[in-house]
Amino acid sequence: MAIGPTDNAKPGIVLVTGAWHTPVHFEVLRVALEEQGYETYVPRLPTLGKTGLTWKDDAAAIQKAVEKRMDDGKEFVIAAHSYGGVPGCGATKGFTVHERAAAGKKGGFRAILFIAAFAMPEPNVDLLTAFGGKFPEWMAHELPYTGNASSFVQPTAKYAFFNDVPKDDADRYFELLERQSQDAYEVPVDRVPSNCGIPHTFLICENDQVNNIMTYLTGRCVVAMRRVSGLSSKARLRGTCIALTPRHALNTQATGSQTTNIEALKVNKDRLMETLHKTCSWGTGKRWGSGVNDTGMSRLALSHTDKEARDWFVDTTSSLGCDVKVDAMGNIFAVRPGRREGLATFAGSHLDTQPSGGRYDGILGVLAGVEMLRVLKDHQAETEFPVGVVNWTNEEGARFPISMVSSGVWAEEIPLETAYNLREVGGGTATMKSELERIDYLGSIPASYKSTPMAAHFELHIEQGPLLEAENQKIGVVHGVQAYRWFTVDVAGRDAHTGSTPLGNRADAMLLAARLITHSHRLATKHSALVSTGILTLTPGSTNTIPGHVRFTLDVRAPADSTVAALEADLKRDFAALAAGKNILGLLDEATPSKPLEVSWRTDSVSPATLFHHDCIAAVRASAEAVTGDTKLVRDMTSGAGHDSVYTSRHCPTSMIFVPSKNGVSHNPEEYTSPEDCAIGAQVLMQSVLRFDHMRASG
Ligand SMILES: [Zn+2]
Numbered sequence: 001m002a003i004g005p006t007d008n009a010k011p012g013i014v015l016v017t018g019a020w021h022t023p024v025h026f027e028v029l030r031v032a033l034e035e036q037g038y039e040t041y042v043p044r045l046p047t048l049g050k051t052g053l054t055w056k057d058d059a060a061a062i063q064k065a066v067e068k069r070m071d072d073g074k075e076f077v078i079a080a081h082s083y084g085g086v087p088g089c090g091a092t093k094g095f096t097v098h099e100r101a102a103a104g105k106k107g108g109f110r111a112i113l114f115i116a117a118f119a120m121p122e123p124n125v126d127l128l129t130a131f132g133g134k135f136p137e138w139m140a141h142e143l144p145y146t147g148n149a150s151s152f153v154q155p156t157a158k159y160a161f162f163n164d165v166p167k168d169d170a171d172r173y174f175e176l177l178e179r180q181s182q183d184a185y186e187v188p189v190d191r192v193p194s195n196c197g198i199p200h201t202f203l204i205c206e207n208d209q210v211n212n213i214m215t216y217l218t219g220r221c222v223v224a225m226r227r228v229s230g231l232s233s234k235a236r237l238r239g240t241c242i243a244l245t246p247r248h249a250l251n252t253q254a255t256g257s258q259t260t261n262i263e264a265l266k267v268n269k270d271r272l273m274e275t276l277h278k279t280c281s282w283g284t285g286k287r288w289g290s291g292v293n294d295t296g297m298s299r300l301a302l303s304h305t306d307k308e309a310r311d312w313f314v315d316t317t318s319s320l321g322c323d324v325k326v327d328a329m330g331n332i333f334a335v336r337p338g339r340r341e342g343l344a345t346f347a348g349s350h351l352d353t354q355p356s357g358g359r360y361d362g363i364l365g366v367l368a369g370v371e372m373l374r375v376l377k378d379h380q381a382e383t384e385f386p387v388g389v390v391n392w393t394n395e396e397g398a399r400f401p402i403s404m405v406s407s408g409v410w411a412e413e414i415p416l417e418t419a420y421n422l423r424e425v426g427g428g429t430a431t432m433k434s435e436l437e438r439i440d441y442l443g444s445i446p447a448s449y450k451s452t453p454m455a456a457h458f459e460l461h462i463e464q465g466p467l468l469e470a471e472n473q474k475i476g477v478v479h480g481v482q483a484y485r486w487f488t489v490d491v492a493g494r495d496a497h498t499g500s501t502p503l504g505n506r507a508d509a510m511l512l513a514a515r516l517i518t519h520s521h522r523l524a525t526k527h528s529a530l531v532s533t534g535i536l537t538l539t540p541g542s543t544n545t546i547p548g549h550v551r552f553t554l555d556v557r558a559p560a561d562s563t564v565a566a567l568e569a570d571l572k573r574d575f576a577a578l579a580a581g582k583n584i585l586g587l588l589d590e591a592t593p594s595k596p597l598e599v600s601w602r603t604d605s606v607s608p609a610t611l612f613h614h615d616c617i618a619a620v621r622a623s624a625e626a627v628t629g630d631t632k633l634v635r636d637m638t639s640g641a642g643h644d645s646v647y648t649s650r651h652c653p654t655s656m657i658f659v660p661s662k663n664g665v666s667h668n669p670e671e672y673t674s675p676e677d678c679a680i681g682a683q684v685l686m687q688s689v690l691r692f693d694h695m696r697a698s699g
Contacts, residue, residue, distance in 0.1 A: 007037030011075045011110055014066055015042045016058075016091075018082025018117075019184070020153055020177040022048060039074070041065045045087065047181040051148045054187040055127075058087035063095050070100065070107030078112040085117030086127055086189055092196045099197070111199045119202060120192045121479045121611065122636060124528060125560040127185040133561055133608065141182055145565070149182035188562060194636055262690045263626055265375050269679035272371045276678070279351075279367065280359045282308040286669040296669020297359055301352035301394035302330065302435035309351045310441060313366065313391055320373040322388070325452070326443030329406035329419060330436045333452055335388040336373055338693070343455035345383075345692050347372060347685055348390030350644065354398045358671025360678070364659070365460045366391050368682035375686060384697035385455060387689055392644040393441075399424050400432045407644035409447045411651055416447060449651040456616055456692050457648035459656045460685040462673050464641055466664030474680050475624040476637035476658030479617055481646050483564045483609035484557040489516065489575070493597040495540060495548035503592035506546055510538055512597050513550040515587050516575050520554060522585060523574065527567045529558035530640075553604075559638040561609050575599045610646045615695060616655030616688070623687035624657070627680060653692075657684050 006012075013033055015026050023030075023042040033040040043065035045058040066076050075097055080088030089112060094100075097108035120130055128135065128144055135141045138157040142149035153161075162170035193200045283299025283306065299305045310332060314324050317334030324334045335344045349365025369389030376383070392410075397403030400422040408414035420433035436442035445451050463469075468476055493507030517533050524531035532555045539549040554571070558564045574584055579599045583589065624634040637658055648654045659681035662672040673681075 016084030350395035613653035
């Protein structure tokens with residue numbers, strides 16, 4: 001397809017089209033690039049006009065379009081638009097210059113540029129899931145995940161696609177769109193920016209009507225915001241050719257001068273730790289070592305000690321110049337004014353603990369927020385918009401048995417009355433409402449995101465798992481919280497005498513349950529997911545009776561909803577097969593065949609994956625890299641546990657920051673994070689809040 005004189009010193013360019021778009025749509029750009037001496041290809045994506053084909057077929061077509069030229073030694077930059085980000089990134093697999101060199105081949109992909117494109121947040125997620133599990137309204141589609149489906153656009157999409165294009169051009173370009181295989185968006189990806197192994201950067205179109213909300217910024221590069229208004233107009237396309245040159249794709253760009261101010265502000269590690277331990281004198285728990293701070297915490301929500309910690313929080317933040325408000329769930333919002341009016345960017349977490357908890361879970365997040373306020377005051381630093389710190393009530397759900405209940409009320413997902421009527425565990429008569437009244441924290445403003453909206457919510461938290469410590473890493477950039485589903489499985493066999501029933505005559509519900517649970521572990525391994533059984537009951541429960549009925553629970557978790565759904569399908573299929581006596585993966589080897597049994601399922605709970613906001617994730621990553629000075633110390637993560645950030649993310653941009661937990665231990669007095677790691681986390685938290693504030697100001 002290359003025409004005209006090309007410059008062999010320049011890399012080639014592969015333009016990857018978005019959904020329903022064809023090479024014709026990119027002709028103006030292709031010609032402009034060729035005129036500048038770039039050998040340019042625009043492969044036609046095989047998913048166009050077809051069903052059943054996926055992004056993998058598109059990725060293969062991209063590779064095929066340039067493989068011969070790579071064999072000649074040619075290197076290419078991928079410039080992917082919109083959906084093209086998925087197959088474009090996928091095409092790098094085995095085809096980067098590094099991978100090809102390792103295989104003794106020449107050429108390859110040198111860099112990738114995402115132009116208002118989907119840069120997927122992590123592997124094993126499909127595009128639809130990343131899009132929030134729902135196709136946009138302007139799209140014509142079939143039922144998700146049914147396979148062999150075809151997708152197209154509604155007439156209303158014309159504005160979204162071609163909003164700044166002259167009407168005649170818009171009409172013509174719209175006519176040229178083709179149907180596309182819906183399966184392309186429903187298959188999990190394996191290559192993402194963070195693991196593609198080549199430089200990658202993002203071009204964000206501020207006037208983009210299609211992808212603005214979903215352009216994930218996950219790369220290990222500083223995001224360059226560019227004022228490019230739409231990409232489809234001929235004039236704009238010519239104008240943006242400069243931005244598409246490899247120089248821009250290869251170099252990451254510094255953000256504005258504001259960041260130097262941000263980086264000049266440093267948290268005071270000693271003050272942070274001293275204050276944290278001081279506040280832990282309210283509700284001190286079990287001693288586990290001989291050091292002065294070697295005790296855990298037992299500060300149940302709305303207890304006397306929780307009130308003391310709250311009073312300290314209110315007094316301290318007030319004295320730091322904050323306006324402090326308490327809502328009807330006792331959530332405390334401390335807001336420091338900015339240069340301009342507007343919503344506050346919040347740091348937040350919780351001051352309550354488990355009855356046998358530690359000094360860091362939740363507490364670190366709030367205390368780091370207070371340290372941020374102190375640093376800002378020390379430097380008399382002004383933020384553009386207000387910044388705040390929030391303490392959420394009863395996050396743990398340890399005293400009043402719903403976790404994250406008060407952020408849940410704030411998000412209007414848990415009714416206020418349900419929360420108020422929660423009775424304390426352990427047989428006491430106190431309710432949340434009576435305790436809020438007793439300690440004088442039943443505030444007058446409604447507990448709702450409508451009454452206390454936030455510009456953003458950043459939460460610093462201990463990892464509560466082993467990954468950061470195991471890899472000697474310092475900061476987890478949290479992209480979301482994993483999905484889970486809970487099931488109750490009933491296995492029905494037949495009660496029988498253990499002494500008089502030969503093995504071949506049994507329908508032993510426990511034996512089958514053991515096999516099912518064993519197999520669930522294997523399937524979890526296959527899907528890189530988690531499956532756990534926490535409750536198991538046998539009936540009738542007698543030493544000399546083979547149990548005729550067993551009930552057990554399954555807790556299934558994975559970062560992506562699609563993984564949980566696929567694992568559930570595999571579990572149901574294989575459980576039925578095992579019940580019917582089929583030998584799967586040798587489970588029945590050397591065993592006596594059994595009489596048939598029945599397996600039935602009940603779904604108890606479905607919690608979809610939470611995906612945090614790209615702007616917040618980008619702010620956390622940029623801050624983490626700036627603070628640690630080494631990308632190897634920073635990793636992308638999905639939270640295994642729930643946090644208040646799950647609820648805030650429903651109503652404002654949100655992300656979390658994880659710091660290492662010693663031995664991965666939490667909800668335990670010995671929970672520990674070193675002062676150095678606490679300070680690094682607090683520094684990243686402060687920078688993230690300030691970066692977000694700058695981003696809004698320059699918005
Ligand atoms: Zn927590």
